[in-house]
Amino acid sequence: MSFKILKLNFDLCNRIPQSCQMFEIKKQLSAVLLFIWMSAVSYCLAAKDTVSTAPSLSCFVTNAEFGFWPQIKQDYKTHYGDYGLPRLFAGLSIAAVLANTGIDESLQNRWQSDLRNRTTDRISNINDHYVNNLSQYAVAIPIYLLSTLSGSYSSDPNIKSIARWGNHAFRALALGLPQQALLTEVLGSTRPENGPSDWKFLKDNRAVSGHAFFGSLPILTAAKLSDSLPFKMPLYALSLLPPLARINNNKHYSSQAFLGWWIALQSVSSVAESNKVRKSDKIKDMQLIVLPKQIYFHYTMQF
Numbered sequence: 001m002s003f004k005i006l007k008l009n010f011d012l013c014n015r016i017p018q019s020c021q022m023f024e025i026k027k028q029l030s031a032v033l034l035f036i037w038m039s040a041v042s043y044c045l046a047a048k049d050t051v052s053t054a055p056s057l058s059c060f061v062t063n064a065e066f067g068f069w070p071q072i073k074q075d076y077k078t079h080y081g082d083y084g085l086p087r088l089f090a091g092l093s094i095a096a097v098l099a100n101t102g103i104d105e106s107l108q109n110r111w112q113s114d115l116r117n118r119t120t121d122r123i124s125n126i127n128d129h130y131v132n133n134l135s136q137y138a139v140a141i142p143i144y145l146l147s148t149l150s151g152s153y154s155s156d157p158n159i160k161s162i163a164r165w166g167n168h169a170f171r172a173l174a175l176g177l178p179q180q181a182l183l184t185e186v187l188g189s190t191r192p193e194n195g196p197s198d199w200k201f202l203k204d205n206r207a208v209s210g211h212a213f214f215g216s217l218p219i220l221t222a223a224k225l226s227d228s229l230p231f232k233m234p235l236y237a238l239s240l241l242p243p244l245a246r247i248n249n250n251k252h253y254s255s256q257a258f259l260g261w262w263i264a265l266q267s268v269s270s271v272a273e274s275n276k277v278r279k280s281d282k283i284k285d286m287q288l289i290v291l292p293k294q295i296y297f298h299y300t301m302q303f
Helices: 002-015 017-046 057-062 069-079 084-100 103-115 118-135 137-150 157-186 210-225 229-238 241-248 254-281
Strands: 283-290 295-301
Touching: 069 084, 069 157, 069 254, 084 103, 084 254, 103 241, 103 254, 118 137, 118 210, 118 241, 137 157, 137 210, 157 210, 157 254, 210 229, 210 241, 210 254, 241 254
Parallel strands: none
Antiparallel strands: 283 295
16 A cells, blocks of 8 residues: 555656645645744743643743743844854855856766765765654754753753753754755755756755755754863764765765755854853843952842
């Protein structure tokens, strides 16, 4: 039965391409609804809401101050302000040079002819399984939110670390996902198997690798949160595997893989920078008290 269903779906895609497009749209809308509902759950639980029924929209709005909402607002201010925008334009500039000068094609041909082998294929296939089954947004959003909520039910430092990772990864995804989706449509580049990498605005939708973005984001988050350099550097190196795997499998040009990784990196960095801003905003009152033999620095923080 499952084989017939898959075959029917394939035939419909061949005969009526619009049916597949509608399926993709419905799938994306379902993911958005899941995103909103899970967010509402997290906010209400964080606020220790006692309502036994499913969280409503009023709960989502009323208890937003206890959850992700104020954090994400600050994240967007940071990401699209003086901190984040120059970094975004720097990444776009690098990708533009790669995509529109023939460098992409040269790098792609060199990799396929000189570097690709059974080992790189095996590693790339493992990476694709990881991205498809664990880090795509439909799966990643519940993982990140549940990881965040785990910190509310345990005082164990390891659980708290997982909760912090989930919080940062979710917020980085909320920052980077719209950017990745918009740029991949607007820039209009295509896959290596379908043509050159030149940007032809709104002509195609492969300019930013989704696999590179989704696959590297949780790894980059862990690297950013790590205080140990021997642990941090291997994680940063590991985050390069998703974009390199797409190049190896001839699914994306270097510029497209780079942009996916770069947007993930800048989203993670903006979240970390936003946390610094939020901490500084908590200082409400400061006084310098000078006594005959002592000097006191007094400050009041809001918790």
